[in-house]
Amino acid sequence: METFLFTSESVNEGHPDKLCDQISDAVLDACLTQDPDSKVACETCTKTNMVMVFGEITTKANVDYEQIVRKTCREIGFISDDVGLDADHCKVLVNIEQQSPDIAQGVHGHFTKRPEEIGAGDQGHMFGYATDETPELMPLTHVLATK
Known part of the structure; x- marks a missing residue:
């Protein structure tokens, strides 16, 4: 019988992962506000300033x-x-390119292809479920990671 280890992770306010997620979300929002057909695969990373x-x-x-990076950080x-990042004076590096034709060919076409013919990008693999193993109805690993 095979066994596996299932773990959960949680990060708190102010953690760089939270900041990076919010910046990437803000970029997505800005693109979709102006162009609802935008295709966005945006990553963000941060280190001191x-x-x-x-x-x-x-x-x-x-x-x-x-501007989106600075506004979100602010x-x-x-x-x-003193907090490791000054929104108005930090170095901001941007390296955004057009989506590659190979990826575009595999993941677009939701108006012209059958659903089973459309590929998935590599952004965001999540799952969730309710369970009765805790009073919060959340998986125990999540409850322990967020305490």
Whole structure:
């Protein structure tokens, strides 16, 4: 009989992962606001006083990525070197390219292809479920990770 280890992770407010997720979300929102047909695969990483936004984005939107990074950091409260990132003075690196034709061919066509013919991109593999193993109706690993 094979066994496996199932774990969960949780990060709190102020963690770089949370900041990066919010920046990537803000980029997506900005693209979709101007062009609902935008295709966005945006990644963000950060280290002391630097943020990098990179990925593949195909859109007709005119997006100022640096402004989005700074605004998002500022709104969260990253406004001083004392907290590791100053929204107004940090280095912002942007490396956004058009989506590659190979990926586009596999994942687009929702108006012309049958659902089983449309591929999936590699962004976001999540699952969730309710369970009676805890009073919160959440999996025990999640409850323990967030305590």
